[in-house]
Amino acid sequence: MQPSSDAPILLFDSGIGGLTVLAELRRLLPGAPVLYVADNAGLPYGEKTEAQIAARVAGLLGRLSERFAPRLITIACNTASTIALSSVRDVLQVPVVGTVPAIKPAAALTRTGTIGLLGTAATVRQAYVDQLEAEFAADKRLLRHAAPGLVQAAEARLRGVAVDESAIAAAVAGLRDQPGGDSIDTVVLACTHFPLLLDRLSQAFGAEVRFVDGAAGIARRIAHLLEDQSFIRKSPDRALFTGDHAGGAALEAALLSYGIEQNDRF
Numbered sequence: 001m002q003p004s005s006d007a008p009i010l011l012f013d014s015g016i017g018g019l020t021v022l023a024e025l026r027r028l029l030p031g032a033p034v035l036y037v038a039d040n041a042g043l044p045y046g047e048k049t050e051a052q053i054a055a056r057v058a059g060l061l062g063r064l065s066e067r068f069a070p071r072l073i074t075i076a077c078n079t080a081s082t083i084a085l086s087s088v089r090d091v092l093q094v095p096v097v098g099t100v101p102a103i104k105p106a107a108a109l110t111r112t113g114t115i116g117l118l119g120t121a122a123t124v125r126q127a128y129v130d131q132l133e134a135e136f137a138a139d140k141r142l143l144r145h146a147a148p149g150l151v152q153a154a155e156a157r158l159r160g161v162a163v164d165e166s167a168i169a170a171a172v173a174g175l176r177d178q179p180g181g182d183s184i185d186t187v188v189l190a191c192t193h194f195p196l197l198l199d200r201l202s203q204a205f206g207a208e209v210r211f212v213d214g215a216a217g218i219a220r221r222i223a224h225l226l227e228d229q230s231f232i233r234k235s236p237d238r239a240l241f242t243g244d245h246a247g248g249a250a251l252e253a254a255l256l257s258y259g260i261e262q263n264d265r266f
């Protein structure tokens with residue numbers, strides 16, 4: 001059965017990182033109604049245990065599904081996807097698209113054979129990442145580093161706060177200072193927050209380093225799954241926050257630049 005034309009695509013993240021996925025989605029499906037949900041009461045996911053993340057994400061997505069009947073859910077968060085995607089799919093009827101660290105495209109891109117990966121602490125320790133490495137980068141060197149400071153810096157930047165350069169420097173050093181780190185020519189941004197800092201990361205790593213993230217691939221996957229469906233936007237797209245987002249006018253302007261006209265508490 002086709003969903004109703006105004007059923008939203010629900011994009012879910014712990015914070016504003018999923019907006020980087022929304023930006024790519026807008027390019028492909030500009031007419032699609034979107035509901036953006038930030039579980040900022042639970043941010044940062046990267047510092048939580050696997051059990052905490054799995055319970056939280058499954059519970060929230062279950063409630064959101066009942067309440068808003070989305071046509072599709074996108075977990076626009078590497079941490080939540082690498083931990084909870086399969087269990088969420090098991091319990092929800094609605095199609096669920098996840099976010100996979102872009103190791104495969106990075107392996108195709110690297111010339112030196114050394115890839116850096118920046119993610120949250122929870123993501124970089126996942127067996128899911130080990131599997132991607134074994135499948136797509138077995139003949140490469142993959143250096144991983146957890147960069148929680150970048151999550152905070154991205155959240156702050158969208159609220160109009162200057163980028164914390166020490167967080168950028170720590171992320172660069174965390175990869176470069178590992179054995180072989182000098183040879184990194186490709187960096188996987190394995191957290192949806194990090195492309196919001198791409199200009200700074202690129203400056204700090206140097207012009208020879210290229211960056212890959214999963215956003216465009218996820219958007220293509222969503223568009224493919226919905227290719228036979230029609231879209232009507234009956235009300236402005238909005239964001240829901242599970243906690244006090246304390247962003248004021250700067251955050252509202254940033255949300256508006258992604259087509260989000262309204263925000264509320266959930």
Ligand code: DGL
Binds near residue numbers: 043046123
């Ligand atoms: N945006 C999330 C990700 O892609 C993580 C941020 C957090 O630690 O909550 O992993």
